[in-house]
Amino acid sequence: MLYRPGITILLAAGLCRGAAAQGETALSPQEAFHMVVAPVGPDNPRNSEAAIVPLKDGSLLLGWTEFYAADGADHGPARLVGRLSTDGGRTWGDKYTLVENDGGCNVMEVNFMRLHSGDLAIFYCQKNSEAEDCRVMIRTSADEGRTFGPAQELSPAGKYTGLTNGRCIRLRSGRILLEAWEGGDSYCVLSDDDGKTWHDGGRVRPEGGPCYEPACIELKDGRVLMLMRTGIGGQFSSISQDGGETWTTPVLSDLRCTASPVAITRVPTTGDLLAIYNDDAESPTSRSPLTAILSRDEGQTWSGKKNIESAPGDRWAYPAVTWVDDTALITYFNYSGGLSLQLRGLPAAWFYE
Numbered sequence: 001m002l003y004r005p006g007i008t009i010l011l012a013a014g015l016c017r018g019a020a021a022q023g024e025t026a027l028s029p030q031e032a033f034h035m036v037v038a039p040v041g042p043d044n045p046r047n048s049e050a051a052i053v054p055l056k057d058g059s060l061l062l063g064w065t066e067f068y069a070a071d072g073a074d075h076g077p078a079r080l081v082g083r084l085s086t087d088g089g090r091t092w093g094d095k096y097t098l099v100e101n102d103g104g105c106n107v108m109e110v111n112f113m114r115l116h117s118g119d120l121a122i123f124y125c126q127k128n129s130e131a132e133d134c135r136v137m138i139r140t141s142a143d144e145g146r147t148f149g150p151a152q153e154l155s156p157a158g159k160y161t162g163l164t165n166g167r168c169i170r171l172r173s174g175r176i177l178l179e180a181w182e183g184g185d186s187y188c189v190l191s192d193d194d195g196k197t198w199h200d201g202g203r204v205r206p207e208g209g210p211c212y213e214p215a216c217i218e219l220k221d222g223r224v225l226m227l228m229r230t231g232i233g234g235q236f237s238s239i240s241q242d243g244g245e246t247w248t249t250p251v252l253s254d255l256r257c258t259a260s261p262v263a264i265t266r267v268p269t270t271g272d273l274l275a276i277y278n279d280d281a282e283s284p285t286s287r288s289p290l291t292a293i294l295s296r297d298e299g300q301t302w303s304g305k306k307n308i309e310s311a312p313g314d315r316w317a318y319p320a321v322t323w324v325d326d327t328a329l330i331t332y333f334n335y336s337g338g339l340s341l342q343l344r345g346l347p348a349a350w351f352y353e
Helices: 348-352
Strands: 033-038 046-054 060-067 078-085 096-099 106-114 120-127 134-141 176-182 185-191 212-218 224-229 234-240 251-256 263-266 273-278 290-295 303-309 316-324 327-334 340-347
Touching: 033 060, 046 106, 046 316, 046 327, 060 106, 060 327, 096 120, 106 176, 176 212, 176 224, 185 212, 185 224, 212 263, 263 316, 273 316, 273 327, 290 348, 303 327, 303 340, 303 348, 327 348, 340 348
Parallel strands: 046 340, 078 106
Antiparallel strands: 033 340, 046 060, 060 078, 078 096, 106 120, 120 134, 176 185, 212 224, 224 234, 234 251, 263 273, 273 290, 290 303, 316 327, 327 340
16 A cells, blocks of 8 residues: 655746647547656656646646655655646646655655635645654745745654645635544644644544545535545545534445545536546455546435546556646556556546546
């Protein structure tokens, strides 16, 4: 299993030249597209765990974990890097550093949040040991991700506290929820003052075993749904009626799978919930296929499976979704031929075909 459990930024020359990423291919006449947006190389054994955020000028910032030495293991040397797109994600400019490695092992698990102040927040993990010290960090940028200020710790030293990429939500109340996990419990780090101060919400875990890498979404009635990775049958779900302070006893959802994370978002054209996960319950540890599934009743039931990726001998991991108009930009990495970062753009209609 991949353990999840980082400053100056120099904007590379020619950042927005619009250079096409390796392997770009058209998938359908409905403006779907696919590319290897960050391929591995001799000195770059893994590109993984990504997130995308829209910027004020309409461009997109893609951030991901770049492993730059060793074999790409979870505790190997890695930094956070980024690229910009000015055409909705179809082409990307030159790579530049977002957060240099200031951890004992690495920095990874990028998450973005636009603050009410206008600044851009980046959350990530600073991993200082393989299994004992991993800290949740935040930095903010006043120049749209070109530079980030000093780091602030949101979790204590001496504990292995994890994040997952492409998370973090803001409720209609204004509260920010950053999904985290530690010691087999899932919870959210909460802020009611636009990121100035933070406190931990209540912890939750299924009765049958530990949970990790939660993903949350606000429901139409103001409650919050949490899905959490487990090794006991699939994604377990829990509900909070108080913005992440307390949670109901988790129950097994319709998303049956082995221990791998899920991405959850809302389809802008229909209001339905969309989850992307590994529908691999019958193939332990396979992480294949990578599947989209819909909920039309706010997460109570899920149906309409459609595979995004499926191929013998390959695996796909750590999906994250950002909507640009009615197109879902989905990042994930695959295992075949090296741990390269993939980007797929799918129109909302594709999930219903």
